[in-house]
Amino acid sequence: MSITPSPVPGSEKQLAAEPTPASPASSSPAKSSYLPLIAVAVVMVLGLGGLFLYTKSLSDRLNQAQLSLQASLSSQSQSLEQITRRLDQTDTRQTDLQGEFSSTKQTLGSTQAEIQKARQMAAQLAKQQQESSQQLSSQLGQLAQEQEATRGNLGSLSTDVTGVKGEVKSTQAELEATRSELKRVIGDLGVQSDLIAHTRTDLEALRARGDRDYTEFDLRKVSKRQKVGTLQLELKKTDEKRQKYTLNLVADDKTVEKKDKNVFEPVQFYQQGYRQATEIVVQQIFKDRIVGYVSAPKIRDPQTTAAKAN
Structure with missing residues (x-):
């Protein structure tokens, strides 16, 4: 970037008529023309310094954010590993549960068959018990009839007993005669x-x-x-x-x-x-x-x- 001083009016003729040597009075405006340049340079230096500080602060933040992100990623990785282990354990448990379920299903099927068999046996026993009850009732009725008939025959039985006693005495007499x-x-x-x-x-x-x-x-x-x-x-x-x-x-x-x-x-x-x-x-x-x-x-x-x- 270059700065050119603008010409003073009427000076072109003087310069063209005679050349004059540089003097202290003519060098002062030249120095003042560098002030804006210096100011711009200072501003630029300050800007660069601020930019450097901002860049450094931003770099520190980025580093801190990166460290935080790495820590977060590490924590997430550990969590992911724990989740993976839990998933593996869950898969193993699920496999075990499936095996237990299959075994339980088979046992349940066997138990249902046994229950069905027990029901059939219970039904058969109930039928037999009913038949036995009917047969017992019939026998009790027949026994009651026989008891009535026996009561009626007690008189004749007493007579038969008396006759048997007589036959025993007769047999004893025959044995004595045989002897x-x-x-x-x-x-x-x-x-x-x-x-x-x-x-x-x-x-x-x-x-x-x-x-x-x-x-x-x-x-x-x-x-x-x-x-x-x-x-x-x-x-x-x-x-x-x-x-x-x-x-x-x-x-x-x-x-x-x-x-x-x-x-x-x-x-x-x-x-x-x-x-x-x-x-x-x-x-x-x-x-x-x-x-x-x-x-x-x-x-x-x-x-x-x-x-x-x-």
Whole structure:
């Protein structure tokens, strides 16, 4: 920027007529012409200084704002990291909740099935209970009818009890008579026999004693011998009118004829190994048929058995 002083009127002629040397009076206006320039320079310096101060203040503010922004960004970054961690935890929790929900759903389905089954069982039990109640009511009604009938039969029952008592007394009397009939007699070998059974009741009483073995027989007149216990018997003839009979018996490979024997007569013989006699007792005689039993000792004689073995 340049400043040119404006010309003074009438001075052009003087300057053109004669040149004059510079003097102190003419240099004063030149100095005064630099004052505005200096003032402008001062203003510019002041402006630049103010601008520098403003720029520095603005720079400080910017730095402070940048630091604050960085701090804010750092805080926001930390917050963002915390939020990210929370989101991760939330995702994990959500996954766990989904697993728990699936498990709960399955459990709920199983529970609903069990509830349905329990309801069905309860309905079935209720039905059975109703049927049982109806059946019980029917049975109670029938029982009441039977009780009424029983009350009506009490009189006849008392009569029946009296009759049973009479039958018991009669049975006791028959037992006493049976005991009196079980007598010992002399057999055909002249040996006192065992007790003689005249009836089946007598025979059962003898069996109950357990002293001897008893085998019943129903022997008919046939061509073959009949095995009775350890014996073989063959009926030869019968005399129904006189109540006599004749038979052959085979014991220990020996055949013995017992001729004209009477009913209830003990037919005696000895078997090897036994000290007591074996007896045949005929209780009934028919035409070509006899009915009776064989009484054999239970205890073998050790000496007789040893002698047979030797």
